[in-house]
Amino acid sequence: MYLNTGALNTDSFTNTVFKAFATAIIPNTPQHDLKLGTIQYFGASDLLIHEYIIWTLDHSISLINNTNYSLSRQTAELLEISAHQLVLNSGNLQPLNLYKIPNEGIFSSLSPEDRLRSVTLLEHLAVKPADIPYPFNQNPRFILPVIDLLNRLVMFGFYSEWSGYGRTRLYPPNYRELEGFPISWIQVKYPGPSKGYHAFRGYLVDQCIE
Numbered sequence: 001m002y003l004n005t006g007a008l009n010t011d012s013f014t015n016t017v018f019k020a021f022a023t024a025i026i027p028n029t030p031q032h033d034l035k036l037g038t039i040q041y042f043g044a045s046d047l048l049i050h051e052y053i054i055w056t057l058d059h060s061i062s063l064i065n066n067t068n069y070s071l072s073r074q075t076a077e078l079l080e081i082s083a084h085q086l087v088l089n090s091g092n093l094q095p096l097n098l099y100k101i102p103n104e105g106i107f108s109s110l111s112p113e114d115r116l117r118s119v120t121l122l123e124h125l126a127v128k129p130a131d132i133p134y135p136f137n138q139n140p141r142f143i144l145p146v147i148d149l150l151n152r153l154v155m156f157g158f159y160s161e162w163s164g165y166g167r168t169r170l171y172p173p174n175y176r177e178l179e180g181f182p183i184s185w186i187q188v189k190y191p192g193p194s195k196g197y198h199a200f201r202g203y204l205v206d207q208c209i210e
Contacts, residue, residue, distance in 0.1 A: 015051075017107050027112060039187055042187070125141075164181055
């Protein structure tokens with residue numbers, strides 16, 4: 001059963017962390033405006049991919065694991081802890097944006113490259129066990145598939161029809177409607193699904209020889 005009917009039941013910290021994460025994976029690219037056209041400027045934050053990540057964590061993953069808490073909030077805290085660990089280890093190559101820290105936390109205050117370096121600490125389980133939030137502290141190896149999933153969700157959200165759902169994007173899947181053509185599809189010149197769309201379907205064979 002889906003609990004969300006058009007709004008994210010989450011907090012500004014969680015939103016900020018996942019927006020920073022998505023931006024680090026697929027940034028907007030103003031340098032391509034003149035060369036490739038304005039449409040190529042848009043990145044993950046412009047397409048609200050952080051909402052796609054949060055929605056999936058709280059409605060798909062949480063339901064699968066029969067939980068009644070916000071997995072997005074717990075995962076955001078996990079990313080924040082990894083950022084703290086990176087800074088304590090002097091692993092950040094760029095200085096922190098000190099103006100952001102009071103309200104937005106360490107993770108989003110790191111440069112995009114350093115955010116990815118902090119995520120690498122999680123991939124190597126190189127964070128202090130005592131700092132890991134529930135449910136990850138019950139099974140630290142649960143961190144690995146979740147971090148892998150986060151990377152995939154950014155790509156899935158960006159190159160799917162998510163940006164075309166508009167105001168219905170946070171509805172249950174059966175109630176979403178395309179309100180426009182997805183921006184990422186325009187970027188990669190994908191014309192959209194079609195029954196006659198050309199795809200590789202194997203080689204033509206006159207006869208089969210075993």
